Amino acid sequence: MTALDTTNNALLQGFRTQQIADRAFRGLTFLCAIIVLLTLGAILVALAWGSLPAFRAFHFDFFTRSVWNPVTVQFGAVAAIYGTLTTSAIAILIGVPVSFGIALFLSELAPLWLRRPIGTAIELLAAVPSIIYGMWGLFVFAPFFSQHYQPWMSAYLGPIPVIGQLFQGPPLGIGIFTAGVILAIMIVPFISSVIRDVFQTVPAVMRESAYSIGCSTWEVVWNILLPYTRTSIIGAIMLGLGRALGETMAVTFVIGNAHKISASLFMPGATISSTIANEFTEAVGDVYYSSLIALGLTLFVVTMAVLTLAKLMLLRLELRLRG
Amino acid sequence: MGITRYRWRRILNGFFLSTSVIATFMGIAVLFSILSTVITYGLPALTPALFTKMTPPPGSSGGLLNAIVGSLIITGIGIAVGAPIGVLAGTFLAEFGRGKWLTDATRFISDVLLSAPSILIGLFVFQVAVKPVQHFSAWAGALTLAIIAIPVILRTTDDMLRLVPNDLREAGAALGAPQWKIVVNISYRSVRAGIVTGILLAFARISGETAPLLFTALNNQFWSSDVNAPMANLPVVIFQFAMSPYDDWQRLAWAGALLTTAAILGLSVLARILLFSPKERPQ
Numbered sequence: 001m002t003a004l005d006t007t008n009n010a011l012l013q014g015f016r017t018q019q020i021a022d023r024a025f026r027g028l029t030f031l032c033a034i035i036v037l038l039t040l041g042a043i044l045v046a047l048a049w050g051s052l053p054a055f056r057a058f059h060f061d062f063f064t065r066s067v068w069n070p071v072t073v074q075f076g077a078v079a080a081i082y083g084t085l086t087t088s089a090i091a092i093l094i095g096v097p098v099s100f101g102i103a104l105f106l107s108e109l110a111p112l113w114l115r116r117p118i119g120t121a122i123e124l125l126a127a128v129p130s131i132i133y134g135m136w137g138l139f140v141f142a143p144f145f146s147q148h149y150q151p152w153m154s155a156y157l158g159p160i161p162v163i164g165q166l167f168q169g170p171p172l173g174i175g176i177f178t179a180g181v182i183l184a185i186m187i188v189p190f191i192s193s194v195i196r197d198v199f200q201t202v203p204a205v206m207r208e209s210a211y212s213i214g215c216s217t218w219e220v221v222w223n224i225l226l227p228y229t230r231t232s233i234i235g236a237i238m239l240g241l242g243r244a245l246g247e248t249m250a251v252t253f254v255i256g257n258a259h260k261i262s263a264s265l266f267m268p269g270a271t272i273s274s275t276i277a278n279e280f281t282e283a284v285g286d287v288y289y290s291s292l293i294a295l296g297l298t299l300f301v302v303t304m305a306v307l308t309l310a311k312l313m314l315l316r317l318e319l320r321l322r323g
Numbered sequence: 324m325g326i327t328r329y330r331w332r333r334i335l336n337g338f339f340l341s342t343s344v345i346a347t348f349m350g351i352a353v354l355f356s357i358l359s360t361v362i363t364y365g366l367p368a369l370t371p372a373l374f375t376k377m378t379p380p381p382g383s384s385g386g387l388l389n390a391i392v393g394s395l396i397i398t399g400i401g402i403a404v405g406a407p408i409g410v411l412a413g414t415f416l417a418e419f420g421r422g423k424w425l426t427d428a429t430r431f432i433s434d435v436l437l438s439a440p441s442i443l444i445g446l447f448v449f450q451v452a453v454k455p456v457q458h459f460s461a462w463a464g465a466l467t468l469a470i471i472a473i474p475v476i477l478r479t480t481d482d483m484l485r486l487v488p489n490d491l492r493e494a495g496a497a498l499g500a501p502q503w504k505i506v507v508n509i510s511y512r513s514v515r516a517g518i519v520t521g522i523l524l525a526f527a528r529i530s531g532e533t534a535p536l537l538f539t540a541l542n543n544q545f546w547s548s549d550v551n552a553p554m555a556n557l558p559v560v561i562f563q564f565a566m567s568p569y570d571d572w573q574r575l576a577w578a579g580a581l582l583t584t585a586a587i588l589g590l591s592v593l594a595r596i597l598l599f600s601p602k603e604r605p606q
Contacts, residue, residue: 018501025503029415032408036473037429040436043443046450101346109340110347118347120595125354127591129531131558132584135565135576136357139364185353192350216336239438246440248534249562273442277534280449281541296446300439307435 044300051294053286062294068259068275070283075291077298079259083176083269084299087251088244090180090265095187095244096237102188103195104221119196126189134253137182138174142254145181146173150266169264172256177265179255183247187240194236198229198317235313242307246299248273272299358584365581368574378544378560381569387579389546393555394530396548397461397540401468401529406522409473413480418506430481437474444470445535453539461554464540471532472525479521483514520598527590531583533558557583 054062058075065076106119150171157167169175202225210220226233256268257278270278272295283289372386379385412429420426445467452463487510495505511518541553542560557579564576 018504022501022503025506026415026419029411029419032412033415033420033425033429035408036412036433036436036477037425039470039473040432040439042451043439043447046447047443050446050450098346098349101343102350104340104343105347109343118351120592121351121354122347124588124591125350127527127587128354128357129533129558129583129587131531131533131561131565132357132361132580135561135580136360138565140356140360188350216332218336218339219332221339242438246442248440248442252534253566273440273534276442276446277537280446280538293446293450296443300443303438303440303443304435307438310438311431311434 040304044297047293047297047300051290051297053290054294057287058291062291063298066259066261070279070288073285073287075287077272077295079261080270080272080275080295081298082261083179083255083271084245084273084302086176086265086269087180087183087255087271088241090177091183091187091244092237092241093184094181095184095191095240098184099188099191099195099236099240102192103199106192106196107199108217108221119193122189123193124189125185126193130186130247130249131253133182133186133250137178137250137254141182142173142178145178146171154266165263166265169262169266172266172268174254174256174268175264175266176255176262176269179251179269179271180265182250182254183244186247186250187243190243191236191240194239194314194317195229195233198232198236199225201317202228229317231313232317235310235317238306238310238313242303242310245303245306246273248277252277272296361577361581361584364574364577368578369581370578373575373578377546378555378564378575379571380544381567381572384571385575387557387560387575387582389543390555390557390560390579391582393461393540393543393547394557396550397464397536397554397556398468398526398530400461400465400550401472402522402526404465405469405472405525405529406476408469409476409521409525410480410518412473413477414484414506414510416477416481417484418502418510433474433477436470437478441467441471441532442534445538448535449538459539459541459553461540461550461552464536464554464556465550467535467539468529468532471535472529475525475528476518476521479524480518483517483521484510486517487513516597520594523590523594523597527587527594530587530590531558533562537562 054075057073058065062075062077063081064078065074066078066082067074067076068079069075102122106115106122110118150173153167154169154171158164206224206228207220210224215223251271252274255270255274257270257274258268259270259275262269276292276296279288280292283292370386372384374386374388374391376384376386377389378387412433416426416430420429448463448467448470452466453459491509491513492505495509496502500508536556536559540556540559542563543553543555545555547554561576561579561583564572564579567573567576
């Protein structure tokens with residue numbers, strides 16, 4: 001009888017240990033999940049806290065003035081916000097059609113044996129670090145662009161009324177437009193891989209029935225695939241936009257870093273992120289520091305809004321992919 | 324009329340399809356242009372001195388030894404901190420937290436963090452780990468990289484674990500295994516390659532991060548293995564040297580660029596091979 005009891009106790013003991021181990025393991029994973037959950041909020045709080053002195057000094061004027069003068073300690077975010085929005089807009093205007101073309105090629109046109117290698121090559125573009133894009137942009141793309149395309153664009157697009165202004169100016173190579181082009185190249189792999197995945201979720205029956213009534217490949221894409229996947233594609237574009245808004249190093253290399261708003265896209269400018277990257281370690285004084293952090297806060301709010309919207313639009317796709 | 328409309332449709336089709344081919348071609352051309360640029364400028368600068376000498380002052384020759392070692396230390400610590408947190412958090416989402424709002428919220432936040440501008444994460448760490456102690460440090464740099472790595476690792480772990488069939492878990496439970504043993508010995512084991520891939524991808528991602536290191540690890544012209552002080556690291560050295568007017572520095576920047584790009588693309592390709600090979604082997 002006693003022998004039986006001891007075995008029971010040993011069993012019970014083992015069971016208890018396992019129960020404690022279970023609870024500890026589960027608690028540990030829970031803790032890690034909570035850490036991730038709180039990170040975003042912590043970033044927001046830290047940035048808001050850091051930008052208090054700037055807002056105390058300039059109030060809402062921070063968002064309405066374009067002056068950026070460390071000497072007189074006057075700071076306004078308009079020029080940087082303008083640069084961020086313009087470069088991102090150029091990136092989207094160029095990047096979206098190209099991404100769409102690549103996705104179309106990869107999902108509808110390319111022979112099967114070609115899809116993996118080309119898809120991999122495009123995805124490797126996403127792995128290239130942004131500083132390499134910056135160096136490539138400054139030393140290869142900018143000279144090439146200023147010699148071959150910029151004079152041409154100034155000559156032919158410059159005289160057009162209203163929008164012509166955007167393309168006037170000396171062929172410097174660097175500037176807002178170049179930054180936009182580099183950003184476009186950087187977001188293409190992200191957008192195109194999402195669009196390709198989205199296209200592959202369209203049931204084959206839909207494609208086949210369209211082909212069977214005589215649609216051309218383009219008509220299938222335009223009339224069947226696009227309407228079917230519209231929300232996800234907008235989500236993919238927003239995802240690319242989120243990347244473009246916050247991209248730092250590549251832009252810092254090629255934008256020219258000038259705190260002014262020029263009518264021409266060929267002139268140097270500055271974005272929020274390039275300003276922070278360039279000036280942060282050299283900033284002196286609380287207000288200067290704080291103004292840079294306030295710029296960061298602005299970027300944070302804008303990108304979070306864009307990314308949240310993107311995620312919501314891609315939710316349906318994820319559900320479908322994950323099953 | 325019918326013929327012209329037909330012809331028009333064919334022209335339209337041909338136009339858009341050829342544009343699509345051109346777009347793809349342009350994408351690949353850019354990749355090759357970047358690679359060839361990095362190789363043509365970087366290869367001549369690739370000397371043994373690169374790995375034996377410190378970063379030089381302007382106008383003299385030197386190497387990148389302190390930057391290479393610094394990068395390895397900072398990214399190493401970043402992964403060492405980020406990987407367990409990412410894997411465990413992903414485990415919670417996929418194994419324990421199914422159907423809870425907390426799970427959905429964490430997944431959402433993590434995905435937003437995944438695309439969040441890294442420069443903001445750098446600013447955040449500056450605020451919490453640099454400003455209070457009044458000096459830049461390798462710790463702060465590593466912390467930044469860890470925060471950038473976590474969402475990548477979490478996402479892959481979560482995705483991979485959810486591919487594990489429930490039958491496997493139930494088989495384990497039927498043998499009386501406690502839950503942690505089921506997770507560690509069954510779930511982890513069956514998707515080991517996937518989780519390792521996620522960590523490799525995160526490693527590739529943080530190896531090239533520059534902007535957040537500018538305000539956290541900063542730079543150091545000299546040899547330093549003190550993680551509590553500013554430490555040299557490849558990305559920041561590349562940035563500083565590439566933007567400088569000195570020939571020697573620019574050459575070193577290209578050499579560093581070649582090293583970084585080769586390492587990152589190598590890691591990405593390796594991750595891909597790891598991820599795809601188990602799936603393809605049975606076919």
